[in-house]
Amino acid sequence: MRPRSALTATVFLLPALLLLGALVVYPIGYSVQRSFFDKSGDSFAGFDNYVALFTDDAIRTALRNNLIWVVVAPTVATALGLIFAVLTERVRWGTAFKLVVFMPMAVSMLAAGIIFRLVYEQDPERGVANAVWVGVHDTFAESSSFPRARPLPVHPLKAAGGGAYETKAPVHAGTPALLPLVGVAPARMPKDARPARTPEATPTPTPTPGSAGGGNDGPVTGVAWLDFTPGGGGRPNTVDPREPGLKGLRIEAVKDGRVVARATAGADGAFRLPAAADGAVLRLPASNFREQYAGVSWLGPTLVTPAIIGSYVWMWAGFAMVLIAAGLAGLPRELLEAARVDGANEWQVFRRITVPLLAPVLGVVVVTLMINVLKVFDLVYVIAPGSALADANVLALQLYRSSFGTGADLGVGSAIAVLLLLLVLPVMGFNIRRMRRENRR
Numbered sequence: 001m002r003p004r005s006a007l008t009a010t011v012f013l014l015p016a017l018l019l020l021g022a023l024v025v026y027p028i029g030y031s032v033q034r035s036f037f038d039k040s041g042d043s044f045a046g047f048d049n050y051v052a053l054f055t056d057d058a059i060r061t062a063l064r065n066n067l068i069w070v071v072v073a074p075t076v077a078t079a080l081g082l083i084f085a086v087l088t089e090r091v092r093w094g095t096a097f098k099l100v101v102f103m104p105m106a107v108s109m110l111a112a113g114i115i116f117r118l119v120y121e122q123d124p125e126r127g128v129a130n131a132v133w134v135g136v137h138d139t140f141a142e143s144s145s146f147p148r149a150r151p152l153p154v155h156p157l158k159a160a161g162g163g164a165y166e167t168k169a170p171v172h173a174g175t176p177a178l179l180p181l182v183g184v185a186p187a188r189m190p191k192d193a194r195p196a197r198t199p200e201a202t203p204t205p206t207p208t209p210g211s212a213g214g215g216n217d218g219p220v221t222g223v224a225w226l227d228f229t230p231g232g233g234g235r236p237n238t239v240d241p242r243e244p245g246l247k248g249l250r251i252e253a254v255k256d257g258r259v260v261a262r263a264t265a266g267a268d269g270a271f272r273l274p275a276a277a278d279g280a281v282l283r284l285p286a287s288n289f290r291e292q293y294a295g296v297s298w299l300g301p302t303l304v305t306p307a308i309i310g311s312y313v314w315m316w317a318g319f320a321m322v323l324i325a326a327g328l329a330g331l332p333r334e335l336l337e338a339a340r341v342d343g344a345n346e347w348q349v350f351r352r353i354t355v356p357l358l359a360p361v362l363g364v365v366v367v368t369l370m371i372n373v374l375k376v377f378d379l380v381y382v383i384a385p386g387s388a389l390a391d392a393n394v395l396a397l398q399l400y401r402s403s404f405g406t407g408a409d410l411g412v413g414s415a416i417a418v419l420l421l422l423l424v425l426p427v428m429g430f431n432i433r434r435m436r437r438e439n440r441r
Helices: 003-034 048-055 057-087 094-106 109-119 128-140 304-329 333-341 346-357 359-374 378-383 395-403 410-440
Strands: 157-161 164-167 177-181 220-226 250-255 258-264 270-273 281-284
Touching: 003 410, 048 057, 048 410, 057 094, 057 304, 057 346, 057 359, 057 395, 057 410, 094 304, 109 128, 109 304, 109 378, 157 177, 177 281, 220 250, 250 270, 258 270, 304 359, 304 378, 333 346, 346 359, 359 410, 378 395, 395 410
Parallel strands: 177 220
Antiparallel strands: 157 164, 164 281, 220 270, 250 258, 250 281
16 A cells, blocks of 8 residues: 555544444453552452352352353344244235334334233233133133132131131021122222122921921022121121122031032122021131232242343344345245245245255344344343342343442452453454355355
């Protein structure tokens, strides 16, 4: 290069080089230097800050979570992107579908974190994930009718163990059984429950001459109701006018430890058992009172990291799909058609032709996402609640927590920054070598 050309190139490159040095080179150099000093920055600490990276529990948790992120998030996002790209290639509305899948890329990480913080709410009435999960669960598993309902000490019921209740004395035909309960929240009461009604006493049949005698052949009737009058004034063990029946309450008649009959209370709380229940103890099974299924604790210590990875995949699967779809558009169609003519089915064409030809594109997507997840911060910070933040910790978040705040330790924070740089460099080097190989072809 002639001296004049070199001078011209230097003049044009100098502004960019100055910005690169001020914004990249100097911060990296200063971080490396600062990582060898203590918290105050006055005393040389040697490798103490780097030792802390592998001995501090919070940083070790961040390292473990970063490993999970690097392995799981790029793999799942790339796999979904490949599936979406292949499936939408042949459908008429594929472009619209790609638009919908890619749309989350237009949402910022902060906004996505707020969205998924609401999606993962524990309350099924607010969190979409648990609303769906609870709906599926309740479809296949019977839910409790009256969680936390219980009898008062003055009631004719007592605890039977395991969360069940039973009558203190056997019941008989001709005398209505009373099953009062309290502790049912108004929101838990059935919408179609009606004021409770005590069944009329049925007369005891008189034994005829020559019959076996001594037994009752009539049914056992009774009522189960909420023994609480709003505003007060009600009497215990008495069905007052404004006290509703416990519709759906399950009742069992037990004799000698064996269930001989079952019934369910109607809208007014009334129920009817066959004559076999005469002389039995009535039991209210524990299934009436257990807490209703509240779903999964998505943001608890166990599932918080997979839940956040799910939100990341929601955002970046569209990115992977667009790049892979571009690669699919450039595949030589004659190879695919030749494979089909030779008798290969679609799965064989996909596995042995499409995926190998897409390997360079898949490599670009995976490496790009790996670099991206190594510095993930805002999703974790926004989605993870304070109680589970330590369990969802990642290196970028730990870097922030170590470098800012009242307990900041810039020595440890700088060491984490250097560690992140060292983790990213091999991935970037691999990407650069791969790009050079592609250019030489």
